[in-house]
Amino acid sequence: MGEPSNDDLWFLPLGGTGEIGMNLNLYGHDGKWLMVDCGVSFDEPLKAPYKTSSEHSHSGQKHRVVAADPTFIAQRKDALSAIIITHAHEDHVGAIPYLWQRFQCPIYTTPFTAEILRRKLAQTKLANKVPIVEIESDTTHQFGPFTVSWLSVTHSLPEPFALKITTPVGSVLHTADWKIDANPITGKPFDVNRFKALAEENILALVGDSTNATKPGFSISERNCYDGLLSTIRSQKGKVVVTCFGSNVARLISLARIAQKLGRYMALYGRSLLNMYGVAKQQGIWPYDLAVVDAHHMGYLPSNEVLAVATGSQGERNTALARLADDTHPLLQLDKGDTVVYSAMVIPGNEDSIARVNAKLSARKINVIMSETHDLPIHASGHPCEEELKLMYHWVKPKIAIPVHGEPKHIAAHANVAKACGVKVTYEGVNGDLYRLAPQPSLRRQVVDTGRIPVLQD
Numbered sequence: 001m002g003e004p005s006n007d008d009l010w011f012l013p014l015g016g017t018g019e020i021g022m023n024l025n026l027y028g029h030d031g032k033w034l035m036v037d038c039g040v041s042f043d044e045p046l047k048a049p050y051k052t053s054s055e056h057s058h059s060g061q062k063h064r065v066v067a068a069d070p071t072f073i074a075q076r077k078d079a080l081s082a083i084i085i086t087h088a089h090e091d092h093v094g095a096i097p098y099l100w101q102r103f104q105c106p107i108y109t110t111p112f113t114a115e116i117l118r119r120k121l122a123q124t125k126l127a128n129k130v131p132i133v134e135i136e137s138d139t140t141h142q143f144g145p146f147t148v149s150w151l152s153v154t155h156s157l158p159e160p161f162a163l164k165i166t167t168p169v170g171s172v173l174h175t176a177d178w179k180i181d182a183n184p185i186t187g188k189p190f191d192v193n194r195f196k197a198l199a200e201e202n203i204l205a206l207v208g209d210s211t212n213a214t215k216p217g218f219s220i221s222e223r224n225c226y227d228g229l230l231s232t233i234r235s236q237k238g239k240v241v242v243t244c245f246g247s248n249v250a251r252l253i254s255l256a257r258i259a260q261k262l263g264r265y266m267a268l269y270g271r272s273l274l275n276m277y278g279v280a281k282q283q284g285i286w287p288y289d290l291a292v293v294d295a296h297h298m299g300y301l302p303s304n305e306v307l308a309v310a311t312g313s314q315g316e317r318n319t320a321l322a323r324l325a326d327d328t329h330p331l332l333q334l335d336k337g338d339t340v341v342y343s344a345m346v347i348p349g350n351e352d353s354i355a356r357v358n359a360k361l362s363a364r365k366i367n368v369i370m371s372e373t374h375d376l377p378i379h380a381s382g383h384p385c386e387e388e389l390k391l392m393y394h395w396v397k398p399k400i401a402i403p404v405h406g407e408p409k410h411i412a413a414h415a416n417v418a419k420a421c422g423v424k425v426t427y428e429g430v431n432g433d434l435y436r437l438a439p440q441p442s443l444r445r446q447v448v449d450t451g452r453i454p455v456l457q458d
């Protein structure tokens with residue numbers, strides 16, 4: 001395939017297109033490359049029995065952590081102008097500690113994501129060795145032949161960004177993960193005008209999030225989710241445990257506010273929650289008036305004053321919720337009439353592990369409320385549904401639509417939305433395909449060998 005000339009603008013995904021997870025995107029122009037995101041994925045469960053580190057044999061399932069095979073760009077690391085991380089989710093940043101040695105290129109990201117990344121690297125041999133450059137929101141920077149503008153969006157954690165990537169032969173809007181949230185709880189509301197203004201900027205291609213393209217309508221705002229959780233928790237008499245994704249700082253803030261309002265005390269159970277709370281406090285994102293109490297104190301409180309937030313929303317073993325269900329948690333016991341609320345969605349593939357946890361809870365007469373079947377909104381996705389995608393295409397008016405961040409069915413649904421919005425060219429590709437955007441748009445199938453490589457075994 002050669003190398004991109006100064007007439008070329010190429011997009012080449014090594015991971016995250018044709019699947020959800022392990023995003024690794026490359027842009028090529030004038031002999032140089034730009035990497036956008038470097039994430040992990042959780043591979044298909046390995047069938048039991050397996051050995052844990054403590055040598056006890058368990059039956060059950062274990063996930064393997066994998067990343068995109070980076071050989072193509074590792075062989076061209078001298079031509080890599082920058083690594084940009086759009087936000088702090090594992091599928092966008094999680095592979096840096098394992099793959100960075102093969103690129104040795106500076107990383108550019110915003111302060112919240114930088115702090116999450118530093119904490120990850122601190123546990124590895126790369127502690128203090130990786131140059132991480134913090135970028136201010138809504139600024140523009142030059143990396144080799146690429147001019148990159150950070151455009152703030154809304155998503156399900158602090159500081160998510162889309163990128164406008166400009167070269168002399170064309171501009172791309174790389175949306176990364178986004179939704180339209182007018183009331184995001186933390187961070188600024190979605191700025192419609194910033195995206196409407198792109199219509200004047202002759203955007204050649206939109207490379208965008210397909211996760212919820214099969215879902216009609218609009219995503220739910222974090223504010224609606226707050227209201228739903230408030231009503232749900234208000235009607236409980238006993239202890240309440242809420243399980244959610246650790247990185248959703250807005251959800252944690254909502255829960256702390258709900259606890260304050262209802263006269264409950266909130267404590268966090270699980271390392272990832274405590275880590276995220278620590279970063280949110282350090283970055284000035286956590287509101288000063290909202291208290292989080294020490295989990296050791298919760299056992300002494302009356303039941304109707306307890307709001308525990310626990311990891312384990314996907315039924316994972318050895319998490320706080322799994323221990324509470326087994327009644328082996330050292331700091332908290334649940335009793336008949338207490339309630340567990342899933343402020344999360346069931347990720348496909350995890351149904352059985354979640355059902356196992358819930359069966360144990362139900363056997364002990366502990367109520368279980370799932371977001372999928374509850375009559376109030378208690379979880380909000382961070383990705384755009386069909387109507388949000390339509391708005392984005394009407395605003396930006398790109399010539400080419402490139403759906404990414406999805407399985408083939410999500411990519412096909414996203415492409416149909418783009419076509420219905422009048423986008424002339426849509427490319428439905430997968431990892432390893434070369435999307436030539438300039439000078440002559442075309443999609444060349446399977447130009448680069450891709451695959452997944454294991455990055456750690458726990």
Ligand SMILES: [Zn+2]
Binds near residue numbers: 089155177
């Ligand atoms: Zn994300």
Ligand SMILES: [Zn+2]
Binds near residue numbers: 089091177
């Ligand atoms: Zn993502």
